Amino acid sequence: MAIEGADIVRAAALMGAGLAMGIGAIGPAIGEGFAAGKALEAIGRNPREAGLLTRTMLVGQAVTESTGIYSLVVALLLLFVV
Amino acid sequence: MGFSEQIWVQAMCYLGAGLAIGLGALSVALGEGYAAGYAARAVSKSPAMSGAILKNMLIGQAVAESAGIFALVVAMLLAFTDTSGAGLLNGFAYLSAGLCMGLSAMGSGMGSGFPAAEACKGISDNPDTQNMLATNMLIGSALCQTPSIFGMVVSFMLIFMDTTGLSLWPTWAAILGAGICMGLSAIGSGLGSGMPAGTATEGIARQPGAAGALRTNMLIGSAISQTPSIFGMVVAFMLIFMDHSDIPAWPGWAALLAAGISTGLSAIGPGLGNGLVAAEAASGIARVPESQGQVTTTMLIAQTISQSGVIYGFLVSLVLLFMPSAASHNVVAWVIPLSAGLCMGLGGIGPGIGIGIAGAYAVRRVARNVEIAGMLRRVMLVGQAVAESTAIYALIVSLVLLFVI
Numbered sequence: 424m425a426i427e428g429a430d431i432v433r434a435a436a437l438m439g440a441g442l443a444m445g446i447g448a449i450g451p452a453i454g455e456g457f458a459a460g461k462a463l464e465a466i467g468r469n470p471r472e473a474g475l476l477t478r479t480m481l482v483g484q485a486v487t488e489s490t491g492i493y494s495l496v497v498a499l500l501l502l503f504v505v
Numbered sequence: 506m507g508f509s510e511q512i513w514v515q516a517m518c519y520l521g522a523g524l525a526i527g528l529g530a531l532s533v534a535l536g537e538g539y540a541a542g543y544a545a546r547a548v549s550k551s552p553a554m555s556g557a558i559l560k561n562m563l564i565g566q567a568v569a570e571s572a573g574i575f576a577l578v579v580a581m582l583l584a585f586t587d588t589s590g591a592g593l594l595n596g597f598a599y600l601s602a603g604l605c606m607g608l609s610a611m612g613s614g615m616g617s618g619f620p621a622a623e624a625c626k627g628i629s630d631n632p633d634t635q636n637m638l639a640t641n642m643l644i645g646s647a648l649c650q651t652p653s654i655f656g657m658v659v660s661f662m663l664i665f666m667d668t669t670g671l672s673l674w675p676t677w678a679a680i681l682g683a684g685i686c687m688g689l690s691a692i693g694s695g696l697g698s699g700m701p702a703g704t705a706t707e708g709i710a711r712q713p714g715a716a717g718a719l720r721t722n723m724l725i726g727s728a729i730s731q732t733p734s735i736f737g738m739v740v741a742f743m744l745i746f747m748d749h750s751d752i753p754a755w756p757g758w759a760a761l762l763a764a765g766i767s768t769g770l771s772a773i774g775p776g777l778g779n780g781l782v783a784a785e786a787a788s789g790i791a792r793v794p795e796s797q798g799q800v801t802t803t804m805l806i807a808q809t810i811s812q813s814g815v816i817y818g819f820l821v822s823l824v825l826l827f828m829p830s831a832a833s834h835n836v837v838a839w840v841i842p843l844s845a846g847l848c849m850g851l852g853g854i855g856p857g858i859g860i861g862i863a864g865a866y867a868v869r870r871v872a873r874n875v876e877i878a879g880m881l882r883r884v885m886l887v888g889q890a891v892a893e894s895t896a897i898y899a900l901i902v903s904l905v906l907l908f909v910i
Contacts, residue, residue, distance in 0.1 A: 426836050434840035437906060441844030444902040445851030448895035456859025459888020460866030463881055467870030470877045477884050484891045491895040498848075498902045502910060 440501035447494025454487040514588045514596035521603025522583035525660075528607030529576025529614065536569045536618025536699075543622035547629035557635050558628050564639065565621025568646040572610040572617070572653040572695075579606040579660050586664070594668040597677040601684030602663035605741075608688025609656020609734075612695020612776070613649055619703030620645040627710025634713045641709055641720060645702025648727045652691035652698070652734040659687040659741050666745065674754035675761055682765025683744040686822075689769030690737025690815075693776020693857070697730035701783035708791025715794040722790055722801060726783025729808045733772035733779075733815045733857075740768040740822050753832030756839035763846025764825040767903075771818025771853025778811035778861020785865040789872025796871065799878040803871045806882065807864025810889050814853030814860075817900045821849040824907055841910060845903040852899020859892040 462480035466473045544562035548555045583599055624642040628635045663684060668676075705723035709716045744765055749757065786804040790797050825842055833839075867885035871878045 426834075430836050434836040437837065437910065438840050438844045438847075440902060441846075441848035441906060442851070444899050445848040448852035448899045449855030452855035452857075452859035452892045452895045453862065454859070455888065455892040456856075456862035459863035459885065459892065462888065463863070463866045463870050463884055466881060466884060467874045467877070470874065470880065473877075473880055473884065477887065480884070480888060481891070484888065488891065488894060491898060494895075495898045495902070498898075499905075502902070502905060 436501045436505045440498040443494050443501065444498040447491060451487050451491035455484045458483045458487060510593055511588055511591070513593060514591045514599070517596035517600040518583050518586055518588055521600040522580040523603070525576050525583065525603040525606040526580035529573050529610035532611040533569060533573035533614030536615040537566045539618040540565050540569065540621035540625065544625040547625045551629040551632070554629055554632050557632070558625050561628055561635070561639055561642070562621065562625050565617070565624060565642055565646060568643065568650070569614055569617035569621060571650055572613040575653055575657045576606050576610045579603065579657065579664070582664060592668055593673055594671055594676055594680065595666070597680045598663040598666045598668065601681045602660040605663065605684035605688040606656050606660040609691035609695070610653045612692040613653035614695070616649040616695045616697070616699020616702070617646040619699040620649070620706045623703045623706040623710070627706060631710045631713070634710050637709050637713060637716050638706055641706050641716070641723070642702070644720065645699070645706060645723055645727065648724070649695060649698040649702055651731055652695040655734055655738045656687055656691050659683065659738065662745060672750065675752055675758035676749055678758035678761040679744040679749050682762045683741040686744065686765035686769035687737050687741040690772035690776070691734045693773040694731050694734035695776075697776040697778075697780025697783070698727040700780035701726040701730070701787050704784040704791075705787040708787050712791045712794060715791055718790055718794055718797045719787055722787050722797070722804070723783070725801065726779070726786055726804060726808070729805070730776055730779040730783060732812060733776040736815050736819045737768055737772050740764060740819065743826060747826070753830060755832060755834045756830055756842060759839035760825045760828070760830060760842040763842040764822040767825065767846040767850045768815065768818045768822045770850025771857075772815045774854035774857025775812050775815045776857070778857040778859070778864070779808045781861040782807045782811065782864040782868055785868045789869055793872045793875070796875045799875050800868055800872050803868050803878065803882055803885070804864070807860065807867060807885065807889070810893070811857050811860040811864060813893060814857040814896050817896055818849050818853045821845060821900070821903050824904070828907065841906050845906040848906070849899050849903040852896055856893055856896035860889045863888045863892060
């Protein structure tokens, strides 16, 4: 059975999807953990501002999450559209 | 061409021997050098204690060395194995054994350096505590060796494996996957167990009165940091001992190899993350001994959440091991399991570390502000949930690859 060009392209797209999401998941998670850590440190110093600090943490994490979501979008595109 | 099968077996044997001692020696030397550096600094600070510091450094280095000795033993066994009559599968088992031992010595060797270094530093800062420091260092470093011992056990099983009656395809992938899985999963756990051992030893020098509490906390924290390597060992045993004869060779080999990669890679992050949390817990208890209860509770919650990466990796490995697949030589059919394994394996690394960092800061603040421990834990959980999201994306992509495509 001969392997056709289309199969190779499809396989490359699938491998690309796995690698995109796998590698793309590393950075955002570490960054979000760091943001949460620093927010906790600030809350410890100034517990009265806990609400404000939690809000700021979530906004910062939402921005950090964006590259993770880009990875997910690219992975899903490679899986279903390409 | 006069290549016989035995030439390949011999070559894989030597390659395995080189990998075992090469990778193993690398990190053991780093751990010992770290200890020696701290010892030199301690001697310059209090030259009068140089004898005690030197003795302590040598004992600490000797324990750190054990991972290197395991690697040397495996390398020697491989280098002098009689390969006459051994089949290609044995060759893969030798290569896998070397890789497994070399990788699994990496974390333990470096991790054991932390308590040894802190004990040397502690002796110069607080000479009265030197016996307590040495005891704690020994317990901590010994615990730290566990992942490399798991690695040695799996290596020996691979070296002395009976491969008669097993077909080369797809068993070679299971054998190689087992070594990769055990070896990679031991890295994070070895380093992670060393971190709390280091800070607990440092804490005893600063706060000898809290030695009991610190030791208990170190034991719990280190033991939980070992969990990812236990997941790795379970998958390695499944790959070695399960009957793979009913799996089609293509794409079965890719699924077996990917099962090892998924758990092995995803265990690295949680091992490190657990260690970061436990290390801060020990230094928090040393600073404020009364906070022990709240600190330990927070540490346990954070460590549990940090495990999720390896649990997803384990889940994907189980799916890969037990999912029936139709025989197919199509390139798409065997790329799918490899891609799914790599996706979840790599995707588990970051969340494990990130959740660990958040947990470490939380534990540190809980020790200093016990009165707001509840609120800190709540915010920690929110932050960790967000950090968890990318692991869930990776799990989704892996499962889509396996079940939908």
